[in-house]
Every structure is written in structure tokens, then in C-alpha cells.
Amino acid sequence: MVLWNPSIRKSVGMPVPSACDVHGFGVCPKTNDPKIVRIAFExxxxxxxxxxxxxxxxxxxxxxxxxxxxxxxxSLDFPIGHHVVIGGVIYWVAHEYGQLSINIKGVIRSRIISFDLASEEFGEVDLPDSLAGPNYHLRISKLKESLVVLNYRKRYPGDQRVCDAWMMENGVSKYSFTKLFTFQDNSSNASEVGRMANR
Structure with missing residues (x-):
């Protein structure tokens, strides 16, 4: 893996010990030391x-x-790998798997996991019930240093896809979400929402 700072035109290479599930990168607000966190399996x-x-x-x-x-x-699954850094905290979308029926396992809950770059502690963002359910299509972004969650869904069975945009109020100090708006997605697949979330 290579860390590259284009402003000073310097890069640093580092070995990655083994395959991993997800990475996150940010700068510690107390020490200004760049950090990479990796979640892996053995x-x-x-x-x-x-x-x-x-x-x-x-x-x-x-x-x-x-x-x-x-x-x-x-034992959570981090299917997207995309992360957002706000106020010295890294955020990822994660899925909790469980038994949906006798013979079927699947996503029973969506979560947002955080990692504080200063304390190096993991945490979890409390999502509204409408976002925390079995949802495969959550994406995260940020708006003015606030966490934004995009919920990709169908308004009604058989209807066109829509995307709800929720923003966490009070920056990152309180886990309280407000729905900003809903917009219609005319694309043919869910990947478009991922691209919108990363803009």
C-alpha cells in the first residue's frame, strides 16, 4: 500500500500483512499523524x-x-468498503447477518460503525428504525462535516427506485438523524446511488 501526499509530492510505501475485509484512512486530530485502520480475518x-x-x-x-x-x-460484514472521515472519526456501513427463516440466512440489520482516530476505539451510530432494518443499499457521504446516509429503496412494490437522504444533526456529537429529501433514481441499477454518494 502507498500513502501519497500530492501537496508535498511525497509518498510512503508500507506492507499490508494479509488480505483484509476493509480499510479506513484518516489523520489523528490530536497528533496530526496519518493512520490506516484495517479489519481482517484469520x-x-x-x-x-x-x-x-x-x-x-x-x-x-x-x-x-x-x-x-x-x-x-x-463478525459484521463490511460489503462496500467505502468510508467517510468526519472530525477525526472514520465511518463505514456494515451488515449483521442472521437467520431470516429456517433455511435462509441474510441481512437482519444495517449498521454504521465508527473508529475514533484519537482514542482508537470502535463505536456504532444509532440509526433510525427506517434505516437500521435489513437494507442492502445504504451509502454514506458527508455534507458540511455532518454524516449523510443515502437509503436506496423502492417507494412501493414494483415502483421506481428512490433515494432518501438523511443527515446526522449536530455534526457528529449526537446521533440524531433528519431526513433532508427524497429523489427519484432513473438509473437501471443500484451502483448509480453509490456513485452519487461518493460525489
């Missing part, structure tokens, strides 16, 4: 299951080190 030799863990790379130290993951975050 095989548990005892019961042959996959254990999830997190590591942080700081530019000043030049090494990866493990950090504690909260138990509710372990």
Missing part, C-alpha cells in the same frame, strides 16, 4: 472458524499493531 486453529480483528498503522511508527474490537462489531 483462521482460528481451535475450532476452524474465522476470527475478526483490527490493526492500526501510524505513519510515525511505521508498524502495524492490533487494537481492541468491541464484541458487537466482531
Amino acid at each position: 483462521l482460528n486453529q481451535t475450532n476452524y472458524s474465522m476470527d475478526q480483528y483490527a490493526e492500526v498503522f501510524t505513519l510515525s511508527s511505521g508498524v502495524w499493531r492490533r487494537v481492541l474490537m468491541n464484541s458487537p462489531i466482531i
